[in-house]
Amino acid sequence: MRTIVFLASLFAFAAVQAAPAANVPAAPEPNPTAIVVIDQAALRAAPRESAQQQVVLWQGDSLEVRGRRMDYLQVYDHRRERAGYVRASQVRLLSLQPQDAAGLLAVVRxxxxxxxxxxxxxxxxxxxLRAAPGKDIDAEAFDALGAMAERLARRASSNRSKANDAVIAAHLEVVAGYGVAMRSLEREGRVQVCYDGDAFRRVMALPAGAEQKARAALALTREECIDPATTPFERASLDGWRADVLDRVPRADLPEYLKNRVRMRTAAVWSSLAFERVRRGEPAAEAAARALQELTGVNRQELAEDDASAYSDAAVRVGAVRWAAEPAPAKTAIGLAVTTATGQPGETCIRLVDAKHGDKAPLFQRCTYGTVWTNSARANAGGTALTLAVQPLDAWREMWVFHRNGNEWTVDVVPPAGDAPDVGYVEFAGWVPGGRKLLAAREVRVGGRFSRTFEVLDLDTLAVDKRADKPDSLSTFYRWQDPLWKGQTVSLR
Incomplete structure (x- = not known):
C-alpha cells in the first residue's frame, strides 16, 4: 500500500474542498503523519533500544502515528504493513492542514x-501536494519533485561503490512508494536508471517560468534514457515529440548557459530527425539545417564546464548528418563519380562510374544498408581514388575509399573507431598531391570521452601516417586541406 500517492491525494482533497459544508458531519481528525529523516532508523517491537528490530526505515519513509511512549512514537508503516515503535528524534511530525502547506514547501525548497x-x-x-489547496499548487512543487527524482536516478546510474548500493536501492523503494516511477535500461553492460518524467510533464503543462520549462524539457529529452530496444518507427515518433517539447521552451529570458543547453539538445534531436527522414525517403534538408543552426547558435563564451561533453556530443551528431543540408555538387562529364540504385529490400547499391563506364557497366559496385551521401563523393586528380560518406546508424558515419590496385577496383571502409558503434564520424578533408595520401578529420566518443583528430592517411593501407588535434599542427594537412571541406565541416568549430 502506498503511503502517499500525491496525485490521488490532491484530487481527493480538492473534492473535499468543493463539497458543500451544510449538513455534513465533521470528519474525524486523521492520525498524525511522521516522516523519517535519517537512514537506517529502526522500527522496533517495543519502545526500548533492546527490543527486536522489525524493519529498517530510511529517510523519506512516511509513517502513521498512533501514540507515544516515553521518547518513542508508536507508528504504522503502510508501505511494509508493519507496526512498531521508532525514536521520536529520528522522525518529524507533519501537519497536512492547508494552513501549514507553505511550511512544507519551504522545506522542499x-x-x-x-x-x-x-x-x-x-x-x-x-x-x-496532499496538504495544499488545489489553487495554491503551481509548477514549483513539480519542478522540485522532478529535479530530486532526476538527481536520484543519476546517483543510481553513476554509483560505483558497493557500500552505497543498499542506500540507493532503499531510497528508490521509498520514492516508489510515493508514485515516483523509475526505469532501468541496460547500456554497454551497465544499468542506466531513468526517472519517467511525470512531474516534468506537469511542469510543461502548467504555467511555469522559462527556467522551469527548460529544466523540464532537458530532463524529458535525454538521449541516454531512450530504450535501446526502441524500433526505428517508434524512435522517429519519439524524436518528433522531443523536438516539440524543446520548441515549447521560451528562450528569450533564459540565462545564456541554460539557453546553450537547450540549443545543444535541440541540435542533437534535429540531427536524428534528419537521419530518420532520409531513411524513410523524405526531405531532410530542413531538419539538418535546423540542427546546424542550433549548433552554431551555441555561445561558447558562456558554455559551462560541465556542458563540454554535451557540446561535443551535439557537434558529432550534427557532423555525422551534415551532408543532408549540403547541396549536390555540379555534375561533370569526366572523372570518377558514384550513382546509386535499389538493391535488395532496404539496400542501396553504389556504382563507381566514369566517362567510359556508366551504370550498365560500372567500374565497381557495392551494396549497403546504410545511408549513402552521394553529394559527399570526392575523387582525386588522377582518377585513381574516390571517397564517399556512408552512414549506417544515427550519429555514426563512415568513410568509404574506392581505389584502384592495378587494373582492379576495390573499396575499404574507414570507421570512426575500431570499437562497437557509438557516436562518431570520419570524413574526407583533402587529397595530397601525388595520389597516395589523403587527409581525414575524425571525431568519436570512446569510453565516454570525446576525441577530435586531423590525420594523414596512406591510400594503400589507410593507416594513419600522422595525426594531430589541430590542423595547423600538421604542415601537410594545413597546406592541402580541401577548401570546400573547410567551409562545410563542423570539426573546425
Whole structure:
C-alpha cells in the first residue's frame, strides 16, 4: 500500500474542498503523519533500544502515528504493513492542514538542491501536494519533485561503490512508494536508471517560468534514457515529440548557459530527425539545417564546464548528418563519380562510374544498408581514388575509399573507431598531391570521452601516417586541406 500517492491525494482533497459544508458531519481528525529523516532508523517491537528490530526505515519513509511512549512514537508503516515503535528524534511530525502547506514547501525548497536527500525531499513534496489547496499548487512543487527524482536516478546510474548500493536501492523503494516511477535500461553492460518524467510533464503543462520549462524539457529529452530496444518507427515518433517539447521552451529570458543547453539538445534531436527522414525517403534538408543552426547558435563564451561533453556530443551528431543540408555538387562529364540504385529490400547499391563506364557497366559496385551521401563523393586528380560518406546508424558515419590496385577496383571502409558503434564520424578533408595520401578529420566518443583528430592517411593501407588535434599542427594537412571541406565541416568549430 502506498503511503502517499500525491496525485490521488490532491484530487481527493480538492473534492473535499468543493463539497458543500451544510449538513455534513465533521470528519474525524486523521492520525498524525511522521516522516523519517535519517537512514537506517529502526522500527522496533517495543519502545526500548533492546527490543527486536522489525524493519529498517530510511529517510523519506512516511509513517502513521498512533501514540507515544516515553521518547518513542508508536507508528504504522503502510508501505511494509508493519507496526512498531521508532525514536521520536529520528522522525518529524507533519501537519497536512492547508494552513501549514507553505511550511512544507519551504522545506522542499531547501532539500531540492541537497545531494543525498532526494528521498526525504520527495516525501516532503508529496506531503505538500496532499496538504495544499488545489489553487495554491503551481509548477514549483513539480519542478522540485522532478529535479530530486532526476538527481536520484543519476546517483543510481553513476554509483560505483558497493557500500552505497543498499542506500540507493532503499531510497528508490521509498520514492516508489510515493508514485515516483523509475526505469532501468541496460547500456554497454551497465544499468542506466531513468526517472519517467511525470512531474516534468506537469511542469510543461502548467504555467511555469522559462527556467522551469527548460529544466523540464532537458530532463524529458535525454538521449541516454531512450530504450535501446526502441524500433526505428517508434524512435522517429519519439524524436518528433522531443523536438516539440524543446520548441515549447521560451528562450528569450533564459540565462545564456541554460539557453546553450537547450540549443545543444535541440541540435542533437534535429540531427536524428534528419537521419530518420532520409531513411524513410523524405526531405531532410530542413531538419539538418535546423540542427546546424542550433549548433552554431551555441555561445561558447558562456558554455559551462560541465556542458563540454554535451557540446561535443551535439557537434558529432550534427557532423555525422551534415551532408543532408549540403547541396549536390555540379555534375561533370569526366572523372570518377558514384550513382546509386535499389538493391535488395532496404539496400542501396553504389556504382563507381566514369566517362567510359556508366551504370550498365560500372567500374565497381557495392551494396549497403546504410545511408549513402552521394553529394559527399570526392575523387582525386588522377582518377585513381574516390571517397564517399556512408552512414549506417544515427550519429555514426563512415568513410568509404574506392581505389584502384592495378587494373582492379576495390573499396575499404574507414570507421570512426575500431570499437562497437557509438557516436562518431570520419570524413574526407583533402587529397595530397601525388595520389597516395589523403587527409581525414575524425571525431568519436570512446569510453565516454570525446576525441577530435586531423590525420594523414596512406591510400594503400589507410593507416594513419600522422595525426594531430589541430590542423595547423600538421604542415601537410594545413597546406592541402580541401577548401570546400573547410567551409562545410563542423570539426573546425
Amino acid at each position: 531547501f532539500l531540492r538542491d541537497t545531494p543525498g536527500a532526494e528521498a526525504l525531499g520527495i516525501g516532503y513534496a508529496a506531503a505538500f
